[in-house]
Amino acid sequence: MNTTEAPPLTRKDFQSDQEVRWCPGCGDYAILSAVQQVFPELGIPREKFVIVSGIGCSSRFPYYMNTYGFHSIHGRAPAVATGIKMTRPDLDVWVVTGDGDALSIGGNHLIHTLRRNVNLKILLFNNRVYGLTKGQYSPTSELGKRTKSTPHGSVDFPFNPLNIAIGAGATFVARSVDIFMPHLKAVLKRAAAHKGSAFVEVMQNCNIYNDKAFAALTDKTGRQQNGLYLEHGKPLVFGDNKDKGLRFTGTDFEVIELGNGKSEDDCLVWDEEHANPSLAFQMASISTGDGLGDFPVPLGVLRAVDAPTYDAGVIDQIDELTTTRPQTLDQLIHGTDTWTVDAGGNVHRGAN
Amino acid sequence: MTLPIAGQTDAGKAAEATVSDVVIRFAGDSGDGMQLTGTQFTNTSALIGNDLSTLPDFPAEIRAPAGTLAGVSGFQVRIADHDIHTPGDAPDVLIAMNPAALKANMRDLKDNGVIIVNTDEFTPRNLKRAGYEANPLEDDSLNAFRLYQVALTTMTRRALEESELDVRSKDRCKNFLALGMVYWLFSRPLESTIDWLRVKFKRRPEIAEANVKVMKAGWNFCDITDAFQVRYDVEPAKLEPGTYRSIHGNSALAIGLVAASRRSGLPLFLGAYPITPASDVLHELATYKHFGVTTYQAEDEIAAVCAAIGASFGGNLGVSCSSGPGIALKAEGINLAVMVELPLVICDIQRGGPSTGLPTKTEQADLLQVMFGRNNESPVPVIAASSPANCFDTALEAVRMATAYMTPVILLSDGYIANGAEPWRIPQVEELPDLRVNFHQNAEGFMPYMRDEQTLARPWAIPGTPGLEHRIGGLEKEDVTGNVNYEPENHDHMVRLRAEKVARIVNDIPELEVEGPQSGKLLVLGWGSTLGAITGAVNQARADGLTVSRAHLWHINPFPRNLGDVLERFERVLVPEMNLGQLALLLRARYLKDIETYSKVEGKPFTRDEILHRIERMTGESNQR
Numbered sequence: 001m002n003t004t005e006a007p008p009l010t011r012k013d014f015q016s017d018q019e020v021r022w023c024p025g026c027g028d029y030a031i032l033s034a035v036q037q038v039f040p041e042l043g044i045p046r047e048k049f050v051i052v053s054g055i056g057c058s059s060r061f062p063y064y065m066n067t068y069g070f071h072s073i074h075g076r077a078p079a080v081a082t083g084i085k086m087t088r089p090d091l092d093v094w095v096v097t098g099d100g101d102a103l104s105i106g107g108n109h110l111i112h113t114l115r116r117n118v119n120l121k122i123l124l125f126n127n128r129v130y131g132l133t134k135g136q137y138s139p140t141s142e143l144g145k146r147t148k149s150t151p152h153g154s155v156d157f158p159f160n161p162l163n164i165a166i167g168a169g170a171t172f173v174a175r176s177v178d179i180f181m182p183h184l185k186a187v188l189k190r191a192a193a194h195k196g197s198a199f200v201e202v203m204q205n206c207n208i209y210n211d212k213a214f215a216a217l218t219d220k221t222g223r224q225q226n227g228l229y230l231e232h233g234k235p236l237v238f239g240d241n242k243d244k245g246l247r248f249t250g251t252d253f254e255v256i257e258l259g260n261g262k263s264e265d266d267c268l269v270w271d272e273e274h275a276n277p278s279l280a281f282q283m284a285s286i287s288t289g290d291g292l293g294d295f296p297v298p299l300g301v302l303r304a305v306d307a308p309t310y311d312a313g314v315i316d317q318i319d320e321l322t323t324t325r326p327q328t329l330d331q332l333i334h335g336t337d338t339w340t341v342d343a344g345g346n347v348h349r350g351a352n
Numbered sequence: 353m354t355l356p357i358a359g360q361t362d363a364g365k366a367a368e369a370t371v372s373d374v375v376i377r378f379a380g381d382s383g384d385g386m387q388l389t390g391t392q393f394t395n396t397s398a399l400i401g402n403d404l405s406t407l408p409d410f411p412a413e414i415r416a417p418a419g420t421l422a423g424v425s426g427f428q429v430r431i432a433d434h435d436i437h438t439p440g441d442a443p444d445v446l447i448a449m450n451p452a453a454l455k456a457n458m459r460d461l462k463d464n465g466v467i468i469v470n471t472d473e474f475t476p477r478n479l480k481r482a483g484y485e486a487n488p489l490e491d492d493s494l495n496a497f498r499l500y501q502v503a504l505t506t507m508t509r510r511a512l513e514e515s516e517l518d519v520r521s522k523d524r525c526k527n528f529l530a531l532g533m534v535y536w537l538f539s540r541p542l543e544s545t546i547d548w549l550r551v552k553f554k555r556r557p558e559i560a561e562a563n564v565k566v567m568k569a570g571w572n573f574c575d576i577t578d579a580f581q582v583r584y585d586v587e588p589a590k591l592e593p594g595t596y597r598s599i600h601g602n603s604a605l606a607i608g609l610v611a612a613s614r615r616s617g618l619p620l621f622l623g624a625y626p627i628t629p630a631s632d633v634l635h636e637l638a639t640y641k642h643f644g645v646t647t648y649q650a651e652d653e654i655a656a657v658c659a660a661i662g663a664s665f666g667g668n669l670g671v672s673c674s675s676g677p678g679i680a681l682k683a684e685g686i687n688l689a690v691m692v693e694l695p696l697v698i699c700d701i702q703r704g705g706p707s708t709g710l711p712t713k714t715e716q717a718d719l720l721q722v723m724f725g726r727n728n729e730s731p732v733p734v735i736a737a738s739s740p741a742n743c744f745d746t747a748l749e750a751v752r753m754a755t756a757y758m759t760p761v762i763l764l765s766d767g768y769i770a771n772g773a774e775p776w777r778i779p780q781v782e783e784l785p786d787l788r789v790n791f792h793q794n795a796e797g798f799m800p801y802m803r804d805e806q807t808l809a810r811p812w813a814i815p816g817t818p819g820l821e822h823r824i825g826g827l828e829k830e831d832v833t834g835n836v837n838y839e840p841e842n843h844d845h846m847v848r849l850r851a852e853k854v855a856r857i858v859n860d861i862p863e864l865e866v867e868g869p870q871s872g873k874l875l876v877l878g879w880g881s882t883l884g885a886i887t888g889a890v891n892q893a894r895a896d897g898l899t900v901s902r903a904h905l906w907h908i909n910p911f912p913r914n915l916g917d918v919l920e921r922f923e924r925v926l927v928p929e930m931n932l933g934q935l936a937l938l939l940r941a942r943y944l945k946d947i948e949t950y951s952k953v954e955g956k957p958f959t960r961d962e963i964l965h966r967i968e969r970m971t972g973e974s975n976q977r
Binding site for chain 1: 395398399400401544588590591592593594595596597598599607610611614619621623640641642643644645646648650651652654655656658659660661662663664665666667668670684685688692778779781814815816817818819820821822823824825826827835836
């Protein structure tokens with residue numbers, strides 16, 4: 001190193017000059033703050049970050065980050081981001097999306113991006129409602145939910161975003177909560193370090209249209225009682241005093257009370273690297289995420305496996321063929337079969 | 353002209369006749385290899401130096417039920433010793449591999465034309481499938497033609513008696529027997545097709561050799577029997593000196609995009625979703641990775657265009673290619689590119705519609721879609737290719753406009769020129785336009801929506817450039833800063849600014865050239881793939897003593913600066929279009945000039961004679977006034 005080190009980046013370096021216009025009390029503020037705290041710690045120059053979003057409250061995110069940013073169209077952020085990453089592998093590309101943007105209008109792009117394992121980080125802010133269009137139910141809204149578009153209660157079955165991601169073959173799947181700052185930052189760092197599509201669901205409170213949707217998980221008692229903090233290689237224990245655990249019966253998860261002859265040894269040891277995604281799928285399925293069911297809400301990394309990325313595969317082919325099959329533009333234009341007409345009007349096969 | 357029946361005769365040999373122009377149509381089941389056979393005949397003729405033009409015509413079904421009219425696939429090629437503009441109105445020669453191919457095509461054939469049929473296929477079952485009540489080979493229904501009955505399948509099997517191929521594989525060679533016969537009939541050498549077969553089937557030499565053997569058998573059959581009384585030759589065309597190749601429109605488009613990438617220094621990114629008749633552009637560009645080309649077969653049309661926009665944001669040459677139904681899906685993405693002012697080229701290879709319509713047939717009815725088929729005020733430059741080879745230049749010009757003005761550009765082609773071929777005089781690379789672009793580098797005073805005074809283009813500042821971090825998006829932008837802005841005056845200003853930017857392209861595009869008298873009674877004005885038929889018709893009309901002028905639009909948005917003047921100089925303006933008058937609508941609205949539309953929406957191009965007759969009628973009417 002012979003150049004003078006640039007001063008380390010700080011949170012402030014990632015704050016844009018634009019006034020943040022989310023509703024006061026919106027969970028998005030906390031997520032923005034977490035991202036602005038994590039980015040300077042990643043060791044990546046600011047100009048190498050690109051944040052791509054679709055449409056919705058969450059998708060205003062790029063305007064508030066002093067990086068390159070692209071506020072695209074509804075549901076299409078993964079497609080725009082794929083085009084960026086395929087052609088600019090040097091960039092660190094993040095997608096910010098919401099439950100309507102990613103799972104409804106943009107469902108197709110999300111699953112195919114995850115299937116391809118494009119090296120993108122995808123943050124899905126799940127508030128289980130359409131906020132920007134002022135309060136309709138979303139594809140993650142619970143059955144029976146009364147909204148402007150479902151005045152008699154929703155009869156529309158919701159998605160579990162984690163299961164969509166795992167089912168689509170995502171190589172990194174995690175979940176955190178807007179206001180669980182240390183946990184959220186840790187999950188974001190894990191996502192940033194993953195090579196391939198990293199899918200992070202962030203439970204996010206919409207205090208205007210769906211307030212307290214995750215209160216059973218996020219209130220003071222809920223955090224410990226209803227949060228299951230997954231850690232690779234650690235047994236699945238939870239509860240106020242780590243007094244509960246999850247056992248795997250072979251077909252299902254089961255909550256056990258620890259003590260009385262049952263210990264951590266009876267709990268499943270979490271393996272986020274398990275090759276078969278079905279265990280992660282089953283883990284994601286134990287809770288709808290609101291903390292109201294019989295099971296705790298899994299948080300942290302559900303799945304993290306190594307796999308080749310699509311963008312690298314594409315670039316490798318181009319690099320290899322550029323080396324092994326050099327051809328000039330002139331050769332390309334000529335093709336294989338040419339004929340030449342000379343000044344006298346005579347025709348012969350081939351070029352001059 | 354029809355083929356002469358008599359010619360110079362040597363004792364014991366077929367008579368020989370030189371003709372200046374011939375139209376041949378190969379027709380068979382969609383599995384009979386007619387496209388391939390026709391392409392080989394075309395390439396061989398190209399290498400001889402004929403001018404040529406082709407018209408493939410195939411069904412949308414990959415394999416419609418064998419022997420049915422729905423499954424007939426045709427390939428028409430016209431070769432000439434002079435400059436031609438169309439694949440010919442009516443064939444002189446029809447090769448019909450089965451009864452359905454005969455039935456579907458004989459009504460197009462010239463009187464006294466040559467028909468070569470494969471008699472092996474004229475079984476009661478196949479006749480019934482084709483809807484024949486009686487065998488046309490046995491009644492007098494073909495009396496107006498010169499009918500040659502050949503047992504192609506039997507002869508093919510016989511020629512391959514010693515081959516170890518199974519019968520099915522042997523039978524698949526029968527198109528090469530027909531090709532060998534047609535090569536003999538038109539005095540073509542076999543070498544280039546033999547070369548091609550040996551390269552194509554490098555890994556299966558037994559297939560290559562079987563086809564070579566069968567093709568030679570077809571040739572020899574004609575040479576040693578007196579099957580044909582006359583043998584023809586078409587001499588080389590007096591083309592401008594230079595090196596030529598035969599080229600399809602989609603191929604010229606793909607190569608043109610690579611050339612534009614090289615000349616601009618921008619890596620090419622194609623986002624596409626398979627759709628007829630545009631898929632060949634994706635296929636071909638996928639083989640040009642060694643030119644740094646990235647091809648992306650996206651999950652849908654929307655992702656294809658959005659990924660191309662992402663690639664452009666990152667500093668690539670973003671391109672998306674589709675046909676009408678796909679362009680409809682891309683509309684929102686194109687509008688995003690309008691708003692964020694990034695270069696992007698959208699190729700629309702038009703086909704028959706609406707909806708799924710006629711996937712394999714041609715039409716020019718997407719013009720108003722690409723002009724106006726997006727929400728709100730969405731100005732996009734539009735340029736239309738007029739011939740297969742012209743797709744190359746059009747690709748370069750589309751890229752020039754897109755990068756110079758930081759705008760999406762729509763390039764129109766259609767199924768006719770996409771799949772049609774013609775000789776192309778290969779340009780010198782150094783003569784191609786210089787399309788170099790400069791990414792913005794200077795952070796001092798940078799604003800994402802500051803503009804070039806002349807072009808109104810905003811700077812192209814790509815991610816990774818220190819100090820130029822900025823945000824773009826679909827929300828309305830404040831002029832200069834690019835910040836989100838909802839102020840009424842700003843919006844009004846920006847709407848007008850975006851329109852003005854596209855309008856200013858008029859300053860560096862060529863004026864419309866009128867061919868023929870510069871003013872007068874009748875101008876035939878065309879755009880896109882009608883060029884050949886219009887040129888042929890106007891030339892013929894003049895040869896017949898009529899006074900008529902011709903002009904052809906390349907740039908459609910903006911129109912060339914002098915278009916209004918040109919229209920004013922003529923009493924009547926005829927616009928032949930493969931739609932119900934879309935260009936005419938634009939011209940009337942813009943210039944308040946009455947335009948006479950000649951519409952044809954049959955899924956096939958105008959013939960020269962159709963336009964000629966219209967010209968004759970109009971000039972006749974003028975003379976009576």
